[in-house]
Amino acid sequence: MKAKKITLCGLLTALAIVLSLVERLFPLDAVVPVPGAKLGLANVVTLFALTRLTPRDAFVVVLCRVSISSLLMGSVTSFLFSLLGGLLALAVMCALLHVEGRFCSLLGVSVAGAAAHNIGQVIAAVVWMQTGAVVAYLPLLLALSVPLGLVTGLTCAIVLQHMKKIEFGA
Amino acid sequence: MRSRIKWGDLVIIAAVLLLAAGVAAALALGQGGGQLYAEVWREDTLVERVQLTGETDRTIDLDGHNVIVLAGRTARMQSADCRDQVCVRTGTLTRAGQAAVCLPNRVVLKLVGDTGEIDAIVS
Numbered sequence A: 001m002k003a004k005k006i007t008l009c010g011l012l013t014a015l016a017i018v019l020s021l022v023e024r025l026f027p028l029d030a031v032v033p034v035p036g037a038k039l040g041l042a043n044v045v046t047l048f049a050l051t052r053l054t055p056r057d058a059f060v061v062v063l064c065r066v067s068i069s070s071l072l073m074g075s076v077t078s079f080l081f082s083l084l085g086g087l088l089a090l091a092v093m094c095a096l097l098h099v100e101g102r103f104c105s106l107l108g109v110s111v112a113g114a115a116a117h118n119i120g121q122v123i124a125a126v127v128w129m130q131t132g133a134v135v136a137y138l139p140l141l142l143a144l145s146v147p148l149g150l151v152t153g154l155t156c157a158i159v160l161q162h163m164k165k166i167e168f169g170a
Numbered sequence B: 001m002r003s004r005i006k007w008g009d010l011v012i013i014a015a016v017l018l019l020a021a022g023v024a025a026a027l028a029l030g031q032g033g034g035q036l037y038a039e040v041w042r043e044d045t046l047v048e049r050v051q052l053t054g055e056t057d058r059t060i061d062l063d064g065h066n067v068i069v070l071a072g073r074t075a076r077m078q079s080a081d082c083r084d085q086v087c088v089r090t091g092t093l094t095r096a097g098q099a100a101v102c103l104p105n106r107v108v109l110k111l112v113g114d115t116g117e118i119d120a121i122v123s
Helices: A002-023 A042-052 A055-073 A076-097 A106-129 A132-163 B007-029
Strands: B036-042 B045-052 B057-062 B066-071 B074-080 B099-102 B107-113
Touching: A002 A042, A002 A055, A042 A055, A042 A076, A042 A106, A042 A132, A055 A076, A076 A106, A106 A132, A106 B007, A132 B007, B036 B057, B036 B066, B045 B057, B074 B099, B074 B107
Parallel strands: none
Antiparallel strands: B036 B045, B036 B107, B057 B066, B066 B074, B099 B107
């Protein structure tokens, strides 16, 4: 059972890294005047890991994904931003998943996660750059997190729907 | 399917949008955050340093050579008695770091902020 779990976590991490790479093919910040605006495809994996595995496994997946994708294509700064964003998104989605089904659907969880990710990133930027001026990007990032969160949430819901057909999970 | 919208989703979306609007409003009220000062330099000495607020309305006349108008959080060189008129054509200054320079009269009008301005974002 343990080996299966490790394999699953590794698979999800690899998938998340690939999604981060794919995401770079759609430079959203070329369309919107905000640096760092991304589709958030890796969030699909986090959400999936949270629903099918334990929060602890999801935490490990986020940690590995952020570390490895920063090594592959980022910098120390982008590592810090992604880490704080990823962990805040994880915490918020983990909390909201407890009321998912009664209070809200996966879409709401995903939107809240996307918003939390952006807030985390901006907090990291404020601390790193020692200036509050970066907060100016927050309103647009938050507004963007609604449509993008809906897309990632829908993607995750569709994936889960298909996953019902096969035996998956630890 | 787990994507069927529930009322809580709308609450979450509304909350996120409200937060975005709230931050935007707070930033607008704080006027981009930070104080803005207009400095007038003449022959390498600071002759005036005025804090610009929304209510600022002042005209500084430098012995008739240069006339500077401070209005709200903006400043401009209204007139100069030099030939080139470069400083006048610089127009209205609105952000910290901007300056209107009159070289013939050796007068500099510049805006300074109290916070460090970002000059680059490294992605």
